[in-house]
Amino acid sequence: MNSKQVVLITGSSTGFGRLFAETLARKGHTVFATMRDPGGRNAKNASEIRALAEKDSLPIHVLEMDVTDDASVERAVNAAIAKAGRIDVAINNAGYYLSGLEEAVTTEQAQRLMATNFIGPVRVNRAVLPHMRRQGSGVLMHISSAAGRVVLPSVGFYCASKFALEALAEAYSYELAAQGIESVIVQPGAYETAVFGNTVTAADEARTHTYGAVKEFPAKINGALSSGAGNAQEVADAVLRIIETPAGEKQLRYFVSPKNYGVEEINALAKQVQGNVLEAFGLAADTQFLKGKAVGAV
Numbered sequence: 001m002n003s004k005q006v007v008l009i010t011g012s013s014t015g016f017g018r019l020f021a022e023t024l025a026r027k028g029h030t031v032f033a034t035m036r037d038p039g040g041r042n043a044k045n046a047s048e049i050r051a052l053a054e055k056d057s058l059p060i061h062v063l064e065m066d067v068t069d070d071a072s073v074e075r076a077v078n079a080a081i082a083k084a085g086r087i088d089v090a091i092n093n094a095g096y097y098l099s100g101l102e103e104a105v106t107t108e109q110a111q112r113l114m115a116t117n118f119i120g121p122v123r124v125n126r127a128v129l130p131h132m133r134r135q136g137s138g139v140l141m142h143i144s145s146a147a148g149r150v151v152l153p154s155v156g157f158y159c160a161s162k163f164a165l166e167a168l169a170e171a172y173s174y175e176l177a178a179q180g181i182e183s184v185i186v187q188p189g190a191y192e193t194a195v196f197g198n199t200v201t202a203a204d205e206a207r208t209h210t211y212g213a214v215k216e217f218p219a220k221i222n223g224a225l226s227s228g229a230g231n232a233q234e235v236a237d238a239v240l241r242i243i244e245t246p247a248g249e250k251q252l253r254y255f256v257s258p259k260n261y262g263v264e265e266i267n268a269l270a271k272q273v274q275g276n277v278l279e280a281f282g283l284a285a286d287t288q289f290l291k292g293k294a295v296g297a298v
């Protein structure tokens with residue numbers, strides 16, 4: 001594979017996605033920075049990215065993509081293929097945080113969260129995989145979270161969306177290894193992005209008010225998360241290192257965090273247990289699980 005790769009990123013208007021776009025493009029990778037509504041609500045973000053690309057001659061192309069919309073995802077993937085001829089890496093980054101006591105989250109809020117954080121990557125992966133299979137190579141990257149491995153009260157739905165993403169990404173890794181396609185998971189801890197400003201809160205306040213002191217959990221947790229948040233460039237630098245790791249040598253999971261909550265230990269134990277499970281089903285060799293796939297921090 002050419003060392004300069006073609007990378008499609010979802011949710012590039014702000015935060016990690018935007019930093020990934022700039023960080024990867026500065027190293028010569030061609031980036032399709034996709035976002036919702038670049039001609040409207042995100043017009044300022046889109047024009048800042050385009051201006052930066054022009055000023056510093058960076059290979060960044062802004063495309064419209066709403067990960068909850070089939071036609072929008074297809075259009076963006078087709079446009080990237082038409083321009084670059086291939087997609088080497090798809091970074092499933094678009095997502096948001098939902099905070100509040102679980103009983104106070106409406107079913108509509110729960111469905112919307114899963115539609116973005118979980119079904120969004122399903123849709124994007126289904127759109128890019130036929131191209132990666134044709135190429136015989138590619139990387140599906142999933143921006144999960146430490147909350148994809150540990151659970152906090154008042155974060156249950158967000159955790160569920162990231163646990164779901166982790167399960168899917170891991171299953172992809174077993175199924176696609178034989179076709180030269182890697183599936184990797186990045187698990188950031190808390191980092192300074194627009195995520196806290198974009199947080200959705202549980203809508204059923206009447207139920208929240210019946211919880212006494214427990215109703216203070218969300219404020220306590222969100223205060224601790226935002227006050228301990230690290231510099232998001234750390235995650236972008238990790239993503240660059242992962243993308244530049246040769247095919248076949250990438251880990252399944254990368255934990256990147258200002259604080260160690262023990263997620264690496266969970267990852268290491270899960271790797272061992274998964275190895276046993278695949279072995280027991282006679283699948284260890286077929287999934288290439290035992291051939292150098294490791295977990296750890298970057």
Ligand SMILES: NC(=O)c1ccc[n+]([C@@H]2O[C@H](COP(=O)([O-])OP(=O)(O)OC[C@H]3O[C@@H](n4cnc5c(N)ncnc54)[C@H](OP(=O)(O)O)[C@@H]3O)[C@@H](O)[C@H]2O)c1
Pocket residue numbers: 010011012013014015016017035036042065066067068093094095096097116143144145146187188189190191192193194195196198229
């Ligand atoms: N920051 C952290 O501490 C942290 C930690 C762990 C994991 N994460 C994960 O990192 C990812 C990026 O978040 P961030 O921290 O960079 O927050 P952010 O600055 O709020 O960025 C989220 C991005 O997702 C986009 N998005 C939301 N719904 C979308 C949709 N339907 N279609 C396309 N794009 C959509 C947003 O676009 P709009 O501008 O259109 O809303 C925005 O570009 C998320 O998956 C988040 O769960 C963040």
